[in-house]
Amino acid sequence: MEGFLFQAFVYLCAAVIAVPIAKRLGLGSVLGYLIAGILIGPVIGLVGSETRELQHFAEFGVVMMLFLVGLELEPRMLWEMRARLLGLGGLQVGITTTLIGIAASLLGVQWSIALAIGLIFSLSSTAIVLQTLNEKGLTKTEGGRASFSVLLFQDIAVIPMLALIPLLALPELAGSGLVESAHDAAALGGEPNAQHGTSLVEGLPGWGYALVVLGAVAFVVLGGHFLCRPMFRYIAGSRLREIFTASALLLVIGIALLMTLVDLSPALGTFLAGVVLANSEFRHELESDIEPFKGLLLGLFFITVGAGIDFGVLFADFGKVLGLTLGVMALKGIVLFALARLFRLAPGDDWLFTLGLAQAGEFGFVLLSFSIQNSVVPPDLSKILALVVALSMMLTPAFFIIYEKLILPRRGGGDEKQADAIDEKGTVVIAGIGRYGQIVNRLLVASDVSTVVLDHEAAMIETLRKIGIKSYFGDATRPDLLHAAGIESAKLFVIAIDDRERAVQLVEHVRRHYPQVKILARAFDVNHLYLLKQAGVDFAVRETFDAALGLGAEALKALGHHPFRVEKMTQAFRLHDEEGLEQMYELWDENPDFSRNRALLARAREHGASLKEAMTSDRLQLHDRTERGWTPPPKGYNNELREEDPAGL
């Protein structure tokens, strides 16, 4: 227990110190984690060999990340990117593997080892690249999308690669006691793990295996579609926050387990499940539940990469390692740049694509340890290769900085217009979709505004979805859910929940963390309106005011008043009321007991009296507000005009 606590303390401490500093220096969180890892590992020596085991555990963060990526990606979008996925991704993996393989052969490596090296280096780091793109807000750019297509293809391509590598085994390496690290074969790749017999498909004929695989994929897709939603609805009904989180984790881990059992990539399986659930009302809730786990695990993963660098080997062969790293990255970069041109990425985007994907990735580690296990690559060489992978990953944040500092500024003004166009669309996040929020949402949707609707009543969401209103389950007063619903990029935030206190807290929270978002809120009464105002709301209306005014107007009409006069009276009343609200706000304090605020009471009485005057007197404000402009000129004004001769000007 003590050992565990100490380790956790060391890792968390390193992360908490290094990451904010790195972020503040503009290096990005990934580099921060890597540096933290180097500090506690090779430099200070606080952690040692256990980092490798931790790394396999932490790789589960990648699985979670792909689940989240899937959640963001509706099936339709996935279908739309099929050309990029297969074309761009396929060509990248194919050409890079070939070129690096040839280069390795030229350096005097046997062809089978050369091919394995090609495969290992053809992959890029999904973890670093997606995390960095996200952090820098580049996910939605052309370059970001293209990068994502390639990474997704690579993640899928790992599966056949794992099948291919054992065929490259060198007889002279086999049986030389290299299988000691059988468990090194990470959970991530889902490679066959014959030693432990965890595979369900071992010994099945080819067609049987194919059937099992198809069955598993079908189970994930159909189960995700038909089983998950009722299950989540049932759990949401219990209103236990942590049980929902538990079930979200259960879902991800369950699918990962199933995929491992049938020798498929767990990352691929959870990605599929994510895509299937992207349309569901639980999308944002799932996102906000899994997100922190993913973040921490990925952070841990990066730390272990840093901690695992073998400085002994590095310094012994520094020139060689550095040369190989730069060589690999240059080769990958050339292929990427050529593909970017071939697929007509815009200038700037092509550089993001090239610089972003030039490193080797975490899957490279997986393939590498698997290659050692299967006697494909000799261990001395593998140490150098592992260093090359790690070093290239370490250089990646620097490449993103180059992109930001050198390439982005040169893209010039052409892109500003595009950004505006997206901005103009701007989404509206609506919290609460009861009787009140529904009307707001209907008006906005009817005006072609895209809205994201949140409510904590799963039953309400279900009903709304049936009549075609897109809405999501979740408690809108939770910061992480707001984040998942995309509050940062929203233009407006509408608060229509009926919990008064939470509405005020929500205004405070959003005002503090997302000052650029305009907040509109439903106020219960005057006191609530003032509380919202104090919290920084941009616009708030008392929920009953307009309705009551409308009914009052109908009452006047029913009494025989002329409808247009009633309209003018109503408007005069509204303006007078709004003015009073402003005046009284100056005297108002938070004390809910109105009777103790004498100044406010006096003002309220005054205002009440002036209202009566305004509404009954035939002159003064009433005149100004209801008759002004339609007042006929005084009788006999014609004589005045005849005396003058304005036309003579």
Place this chain on the structure above:
Amino acid sequence: MKSRNDLLNTEMPESPASRATFHRKILILFAHPSVERSEAGQPLAQAAARTEGITLVDLYAEYPTFIIDVDREQDRLLAHDVVVFLHPLYWYSTPAILKEWQDLVLEHDFAYGSKGTALHGKIFFSAITAGGTETAYCDKGYNHFSIRQLLHPLEQMAMLCGMVYLPPFALFGARTALEEGRIDAHVADWVQVLRALRDNRLDIEAARELPKLNFKLNSILREG
């Protein structure tokens, strides 16, 4: 009310005419009830908004419920030397909100009457976009009257208020102007006229007699 307008964000940017020192300050009251479908009016309004020394008020944006703030509008009139109605021609007149604006803002003893001298000496004209072709606006055409004749109510309004009336700055055949590529040239003329008025480079006396303000621009513009 103000915050609501900010929120809708439909208000055209008002260039603060008061800050710069020009010979004349120009107030343009723009009235178009469906500005998103406008092909001629909107470019004219935007060009005016971009021109220094000009205040552009989008009346439908500022008073979407027709509840016009009389005091604010009268203050605006007092602060400017030239008043322009910019609008499409609806039934030989202005869109409804400009009529409402006249009814409410041009009060007795403000705009007319023995004490109503607030507008004396200011220049008034309308800038219109009309669907009919120019040839339709004559006694032989289907509109039977010239555009100046049809706008006599506005001319008389200006006269009663003691203002100097100029003929309308008019675009005819406005529904096909975009397809025929006439918009850009018209907008350029418009900006030229506004600048000339602002900088006192427009021959007012010569302009008063023209059938339309953009009849022979060169004859009324002076070098600055």
